[in-house]
Amino acid sequence: MAVVSSPPHSQNINLTFEEISAVFEQSYDGILVLDGNADVVLVNDSYFRITGLDKNDIECKNFREFAQNSPYKKTACIEALDTKRPVTRTHNNLIPGKVVMVTAKPILDETGRVRLVIGNCRDMSEMVQLREQLERAQEIEELYYKSLKNPKATGLVAVSSRINEIFHAALKVSSVDITVLITGESGVGKEVLARYIHENSSRREAPFVAINCGAIPDTLLESEFFGYVGGAFTGSLKHGKKGLFETADGGTIFLDEIGDLPFSLQVKLLRALDAGEITRVGANSPTPVNVRIVAATNKDLGNMVRENRFREDLYYRLNVIHFHIPPLRERPEDIRPLCMYFLNECNRRYGQSKRLSFEVQKALESYIWPGNVRQLKHMLERMVVLSDGEQLELSSISDDGDLLRCKNLTDAPTDMIMVNRFSLIPQVVEEVEKQILSHAMRLHSSSRQIAKATGIDQTTVLRKIKKYGLDQLCLEK
Structure with missing residues (x-):
């Protein structure tokens, strides 16, 4: 405590021990005072409020013994006592959701021995x-x-290297009229990537037409895709109607959920891709169209080909350039x-x-x-x-x-736990380990806590964090 002289024209104030104790207790910061043997001399209520410790844990006890029998081991106060130097540490595992900064300063006597250690705790x-x-x-x-x-990149938000690599490659692909297949779970942003390719291509001024192949009844798919001539069927318009391929002429057509396309229509789509022309329902002659195809699915088309549920020739025609967008749980950053x-x-x-x-x-x-x-x-x-x-x-x-x-x-x-059902068992085990560790790192603030929660030793936790590249989720020290 600094002793200052009274300002001019002010009364001299002599504080009693009770008044000094009141100031000590009213401090918003937690204060802990140890003697040279690490025995607790003074501690205020704020210290317990901030650290979450119980009064019975440390009052009138040796703080070194307490620390050795607690998860904290060597605390800032004990380190300051041993090194005779000020120590500052930050703890985020005292109370969940609370960050505490502890500063400990030793007070030396005339012989250089530690007389007192003043510890100050502040809720940060x-x-x-x-x-x-x-x-x-x-x-x-x-x-x-x-x-x-980059106005054409509006809507693209990514920090992870995997997504940035995808969009970097897509930017290169956008300048070439080539068919693209985008795969990934529902909701990962397949249409966002398709629009990005279109908006960065030479077709950007022409239409971008998105079709959900699973949302249109099978009986209407062909007429919606390729249009029809007047009188082609009951209820048709007198002058016929352009299909979505003609609507997208000069631009890009996005075939979402291509895996839901009926087998009967797949051969006609293949012809449109190969010949660059479509035939309206009820027409006798084809109509040329100039469109770029970007297809997307959340299904395994390769497996569907093996099960004869998707045409192999159409699969290879679509899968010229393939982008797989990982789910959000695999890129938490x-x-x-x-x-x-x-x-x-x-x-x-x-x-x-x-x-x-x-x-x-x-x-x-x-x-x-x-x-x-x-x-x-x-x-x-x-x-x-x-x-x-x-x-x-x-x-x-x-x-x-x-x-x-x-x-x-x-x-x-x-x-x-999410795994790829086509993975080998060792790959599945590694994926499960990675997901469990990743989740534990978000719930716990130290490798010791993670080890306790997952049932493995602390050394193994640190080794697997490094193995699975989870350093971006590195624990706060």
Whole structure:
């Protein structure tokens, strides 16, 4: 405590021991005082509030013995006592969701021996949340900057190297009139990639026509694809109708869910690809069309070929260039920038200025997203519309279905493990290990806690983190 002289014209104030004790107790920061033997001399209530320790744990006890029998082992105060130097450490495993900074300073006597150690604990959680908000604001600014630099890339948000590699290769492919097949689970962004290819091609001024092959009844598919002449069938228009291929003439036609295309229509699609012409229903002569085909599916077309459910010749005709978009659970580093992008899109659309709380952001980053990017987008839109305050809290997540699972994820790990059913057993084991470790790293803040939660030793945890390239989820120290 510094002793200062009283200012001029002020009264001299002599504080009693009780008054000094009151100041000590009223400190918002936690204060712990040890003597040279590491015995606890003084400790205030704020220390227990911030650290989550119980008074019976340390009051009138030796702090070194306490530390050795606790998960913390060598604390800042003990290190300052042993080294005779000030020590500062940050802990994020004292109380879940709380970040605590501990500063310990030794007080030496005239012989150089440690007389006292003053430990100060400060709750840094609010500052960490402010830092997170600043980082998110910087991410938003960077996304806007990239969109302004490349207007054709609007809607593309990616941090992961895998997605960036896909879009880099797609940019090269876009300049060449070649058929592209895009595969991936529902909601990963297959149409976004298809539009990106179109908008960066020489066909960008012509139409982009998207067709969901699974959404049109089989009896209408041929007339929707290729059109019909007047009187071709009962109920047809008198002058006939252009099909979607003619509508897309000069541009790009996106055949989504190509795996749902009936076998009978596959041969006619193959002819349109090979000959560059289609024949309207009821017509006697073909009509030339100039379209680029981009197809997409969430099915295994190779397996469908082996089961004779998809034409082999059409499969190879479509699969000239193949892009596979990984699910969102395999690229968790994309979740935060996607959240920021969709949140700002919703704010602009609905005239709001909502923002995500730290807890909501962590919950969203921990969820496995079976519906992928589409599910994330729709969830954020519902939260913006249904929430009352400016900040979206966990209470903003509706208690229905997938939203409830996302809300509760930080309390209970999911029992859903996603694997490729065509993988060999060793590959499946590695994938399961990777998913379990990745999930555990989001729920726990130290390798010791992860080891305890997963049932393996700490050395194995660190080795497997390195093996599976999970360094981007590296634990905060």
